[in-house]
Amino acid sequence: MNKGNNVVSGNDLTVWINNEIWDDTKLAEYKLTGEFEDVTFLGDPRTYKKYLGFGGEGTLTLNKMHSRGASILAEAFKTGVFPDIKIVVKIANKSTGKAERAILTGVVFSEFGSSTEAKAVATEELPFTFSDYEMLELL
Template sequence: MLDKTNGVVSGNDCIVWLNGEILDDLKQFEWKVTLDFADVNYLNDPRTYKKYQGFSGEATLTFNKTRSRGATLLKDAIKSGTMPDIKIVTKLENKSTGKAERAVFTGITFNEFGASSEAKTVGEESLPFSFSDIDFPELM
């Protein structure tokens, strides 16, 4: 009997690139696509139907704090108003099965960056962002 646990992926098997650079200090990457629908109603019909209107995407990169990721990426943009062109690529691979999932995020707009410190806590830096497009060149 095949061990089902070998088919389960782990976050440890995820690689993320930002503009071609591997993010080797990345602790967590979370993303989601929200589908937007408009309500459609008709006279003499009590049901509400949904019409697809598009989507929006949001994500957060969370780093173990080893450098000033947000400030380095956005310091010039906040002064000039010209945002950098960003592309993020992820690969989640199950080494046991050889299956992988890749996602490519473009149209990225970083929403905020900053820093905080807390006693007896490992430093982190979170960079939340929105994206306007996502592609999946490979799926499991």
């Protein structure tokens, strides 16, 4: 068996925003980062860590086909009222039939705009944070 076939590819990624597939997605990344406090004790030279919680952040980069960021954020930035947003990210492996699927909730997009240059495809980058997640499938 070719082990290379077991490696997932971005070509098999699907992104849903509030149950709508965003087929203009070029790049999707998210990560969770643990928050820890240093703990020390008199007479002990070691530093320990106390887990305090986590934070989630990510970025969607889109091929510019729609005004995705503006449609979500233009009014929200003016009024301070932000919509509830849920992101589902699924990357599948056609060779094995397995997938990794995560639901990110409490999503807040923090900026919008676009990037355009001569003889290049225009893109839109949407950085975000999220407050909760659920792993529905694992590879």
